Amino acid sequence: MFKKKECIAMLLAGGQGSRLYALTDKTAKPAVPFGGKYRIIDFPMSNCINSGIDTVGVLTQYQPLVLNEYIGKGEPWDLDRSSGGVMVLPPYQGKGGAEWYKGTANAICQNLRFIERYDPDYVIILSGDHIYKMDYSKMLSEHKKNNADCTIAVLSVPMDQASRFGILNTDADLRITEFEEKPAHPKSNKASMGIYIFSTKVLKEYLLADEADPTSSNDFGKNIIPKMLSDGKRMFAYQFEGYWKDVGTIQSLWEANMDLLGKNPLFDLYDRSWRIYFRHNADPPQRTGEKATVINSMITEGCDTNGYVENSVLSSGVTVEEGATVKDSVIMSGVKICKGAWVEYAVIDHDTVIGENAVVGSPFADTEKPLVIGAELNIKPNFKIDGGLMVDGQKLDELEKEGK
Amino acid sequence: MTVTGIIFSNIHDSNVFELTRVRSLGSVPFGGKYRLVDFALSNMVNSNISDIKIITHYNYHSLMDHIGTGKDWDLARRSGGVHFLPPFITAYANNINTLYNTRLEALKSVNYSISSFQSDYVVLSDCDVICNVDLNDMINDHIENGADITIAVKKFNVSRERAKHLVLAKSDESGRLIDVSAYPTDFEGEADVDLNIVVISRKYLQEIVMDAMAHGYTSFSRDVLQKNLKFRNYRVYRYDGFFAGISSFGDYFSTNMSLLEDKEFYKQIFENSERPVLTKVRNSPPTYYGEHSFVRNSLIADGCVIEGSVENSILFRGVKVGRDSVIMNSILFQDTYTGENVTLQYVVTDKNVVVRDGVSLSGHCTMPIYVDKGRMI
Numbered sequence: 181m182f183k184k185k186e187c188i189a190m191l192l193a194g195g196q197g198s199r200l201y202a203l204t205d206k207t208a209k210p211a212v213p214f215g216g217k218y219r220i221i222d223f224p225m226s227n228c229i230n231s232g233i234d235t236v237g238v239l240t241q242y243q244p245l246v247l248n249e250y251i252g253k254g255e256p257w258d259l260d261r262s263s264g265g266v267m268v269l270p271p272y273q274g275k276g277g278a279e280w281y282k283g284t285a286n287a288i289c290q291n292l293r294f295i296e297r298y299d300p301d302y303v304i305i306l307s308g309d310h311i312y313k314m315d316y317s318k319m320l321s322e323h324k325k326n327n328a329d330c331t332i333a334v335l336s337v338p339m340d341q342a343s344r345f346g347i348l349n350t351d352a353d354l355r356i357t358e359f360e361e362k363p364a365h366p367k368s369n370k371a372s373m374g375i376y377i378f379s380t381k382v383l384k385e386y387l388l389a390d391e392a393d394p395t396s397s398n399d400f401g402k403n404i405i406p407k408m409l410s411d412g413k414r415m416f417a418y419q420f421e422g423y424w425k426d427v428g429t430i431q432s433l434w435e436a437n438m439d440l441l442g443k444n445p446l447f448d449l450y451d452r453s454w455r456i457y458f459r460h461n462a463d464p465p466q467r468t469g470e471k472a473t474v475i476n477s478m479i480t481e482g483c484d485t486n487g488y489v490e491n492s493v494l495s496s497g498v499t500v501e502e503g504a505t506v507k508d509s510v511i512m513s514g515v516k517i518c519k520g521a522w523v524e525y526a527v528i529d530h531d532t533v534i535g536e537n538a539v540v541g542s543p544f545a546d547t548e549k550p551l552v553i554g555a556e557l558n559i560k561p562n563f564k565i566d567g568g569l570m571v572d573g574q575k576l577d578e579l580e581k582e583g584k
Numbered sequence: 585m586t587v588t589g590i591i592f593s594n595i596h597d598s599n600v601f602e603l604t605r606v607r608s609l610g611s612v613p614f615g616g617k618y619r620l621v622d623f624a625l626s627n628m629v630n631s632n633i634s635d636i637k638i639i640t641h642y643n644y645h646s647l648m649d650h651i652g653t654g655k656d657w658d659l660a661r662r663s664g665g666v667h668f669l670p671p672f673i674t675a676y677a678n679n680i681n682t683l684y685n686t687r688l689e690a691l692k693s694v695n696y697s698i699s700s701f702q703s704d705y706v707v708l709s710d711c712d713v714i715c716n717v718d719l720n721d722m723i724n725d726h727i728e729n730g731a732d733i734t735i736a737v738k739k740f741n742v743s744r745e746r747a748k749h750l751v752l753a754k755s756d757e758s759g760r761l762i763d764v765s766a767y768p769t770d771f772e773g774e775a776d777v778d779l780n781i782v783v784i785s786r787k788y789l790q791e792i793v794m795d796a797m798a799h800g801y802t803s804f805s806r807d808v809l810q811k812n813l814k815f816r817n818y819r820v821y822r823y824d825g826f827f828a829g830i831s832s833f834g835d836y837f838s839t840n841m842s843l844l845e846d847k848e849f850y851k852q853i854f855e856n857s858e859r860p861v862l863t864k865v866r867n868s869p870p871t872y873y874g875e876h877s878f879v880r881n882s883l884i885a886d887g888c889v890i891e892g893s894v895e896n897s898i899l900f901r902g903v904k905v906g907r908d909s910v911i912m913n914s915i916l917f918q919d920t921y922t923g924e925n926v927t928l929q930y931v932v933t934d935k936n937v938v939v940r941d942g943v944s945l946s947g948h949c950t951m952p953i954y955v956d957k958g959r960m961i
């Protein structure tokens with residue numbers, strides 16, 4: 181039943197994503213929709229299966245319903261296996277009492293028994309908040325070649341932004357010499373991507389030691405990595421080339437969606453050699469009507485477009501009626517944009533209705549952040565909502581009162 | 585009550601010989617992302633029929649590829665699910681062509697399976713049944729009226745040319761079948777057309793097949809329906825929703841195009857959230873519309889990249905339309921690639937066709953050009 185695996189993945193998917201505000205009211209961050217038909221978690225999951233990793237533990241905690249439904253038996257990613265496959269690992273009540281996952285390291289530590297079942301030589305720790313395509317098998321072979329205890333994937337970021345990241349300083353062989361979390365004066369531009377490969381034996385040793393330390397905050401970045409470094413363990417950086425984006429904020433989520441557009445997009449979903457898998461809806465093909473004009477946009481099956489759409493990403497089942505305009509926006513599934521409505525620089529969550537001639541959002545140049553409108557709301561005809569706001573049900577009530 | 589579904593995947597292959605050279609009728613692409621068999625399969629699955637047999641003839645590799653394990657129709661089951669029933673030919677019968685031509689012969693050739701059915705009822709369906717029907721309603725009608733056989737019919741105004749491909753049913757007010765005329769050569773006007781969806785009790789089906797084997801019967805409409813309708817309770821089930829069969833290539837083209845022209849047709853088939861049409865999942869990204877794209881009145885599947893202009897057309901998954909190309913009144917199958925400055929008008933391109941830069945092709949609405957699979961122009 182439990183065959184030995186060389187490497188298994190542990191995917192941290194418990195994040196609340198509080199900086200995504202209304203989008204994560206009822207959903208964990210990894211289940212937030214992205215790029216028309218995907219959810220954020222599809223990227224690490226697809227990377228796993230494309231890299232030959234067929235055993236993935238998904239650690240959930242915050243608002244798990246949608247995420248659990250979405251993962252299901254794992255069949256969209258070919259992870260419905262009799263040996264291995266995907267397994268959702270929520271916090272549980274043990275003999276010593278019930279505990280939430282206190283930190284990233286604690287979450288893995290509470291699931292050591294899951295890891296031990298497959299007796300893996302290596303464990304790769306992933307998180308469910310990043311959009312990227314990466315071949316983990318290349319990173320694993322570097323890890324093995326270096327005879328490393330831990331390998332951390334790094335990305336070269338512009339030097340002036342380096343102070344926003346966890347920065348790794350290395351020697352010429354990429355062996356890590358120092359780790360600095362958000363340094364004021366960064367010495368290198370190698371930012372940690374939050375992707376770690378550990379040799380299982382070392383990982384277990386450090387997790388158990390960390391658990392025994394009551395002062396620890398049980399976090400990989402804050403506790404485990406610095407401790408291993410100070411103990412002189414063999415830790416290497418793995419240089420990643422390519423697109424990677426943390427979509428933890430509304431701004432970055434919007435940007436990442438926009439990065440899919442253009443003749444030569446920054447992030448290419450059309451590459452058939454590295455497909456991103458997702459759970460499929462039974463939607464008919466999209467209809468583009470007599471009055472439609474669509475420019476530089478991505479539109480998904482089940483949409484019915486009959487208005488003007490520019491620089492936008494439309495998820496499945498979106499309706500854009502005649503005379504409506506959608507610009508620089510990310511529209512989630514089932515949203516209806518009625519006749520004459522104007523939507524600009526906005527992220528609109530699923531099944532919301534934008535009434536006739538309503539104007540929501542303001543031009544890209546005018547506000548710093550996109551307007552966010554939560555799920556299943558009803559924006560009345562002719563209503564106006566300014567750009568940059570965060571509109572959930574409560575906020576909408578307030579706006580409506582002000583309006584009167 | 586348990587029901588087994590049987591789908592005939594090859595019966596009308598010769599109607600669209602262009603498209604069935606490399607595939608069975610069941611796997612002929614339709615409506616942007618579907619294969620014809622999807623409609624028959626989805627009707628059954630959405631009516632809670634989860635034990636489905638697909639009778640094949642020849643050229644069924646593409647159909648097998650499409651169906652796979654049946655997972656995408658929720659038919660990968662331990663009990664029931666979807667099964668292929670290829671014709672049963674022994675190694676010693678090579679000198680006689682035992683492949684069937686008709687529905688009844690097809691049933692005879694898979695008697696090995698039919699004789700072991702355990703279900704109460706059997707629904708037989710052709711694969712060119714483009715409709716979205718609740719079969720439970722028909723099965724209940726069959727049971728309530730104590731029928732031996734119930735055939736679905738729909739009133740059409742048929743032309744003389746078209747009638748030659750159809751079976752026409754006459755029934756009395758109570759719905760009892762009183763006459764059947766198969767492929768009449770001199771009929772035109774309004775008639776109840778047999779939709780080739782049949783409900784029958786399992787025991788009676790087994791009896792019919794055994795009887796047909798013993799007597800060498802070959803035609804379901806002549807040797808079963810016509811012959812016995814005075815002695816048996818054969819009934820019609822009047823279906824009044826949208827329905828299209830495929831009797832010729834022109835028919836195939838215009839039925840596809842009616843998805844664009846007839847909003848009601850599209851709505852009835854595709855916008856029923858209780859009964860979605862299911863098909864094979866392909867993991868395509870959304871479709872990208874470029875800076876200079878111009879798309880009007882078209883049905884477009886996912887995974888396309890459109891840089892040029894597309895009007896009154898149907899694009900299947902993964903189609904590429906290059907800069908300054910114009911696609912009008914055309915149907916482009918999966919992964920068709922058109923370069924720059926291409927003009928296509930009334931053209932149907934099969935899978936993986938490549939149309940190079942500057943090429944112009946033009947058919948006519950009564951005679952669309954067909955470009956076969958994988959051709960490079």
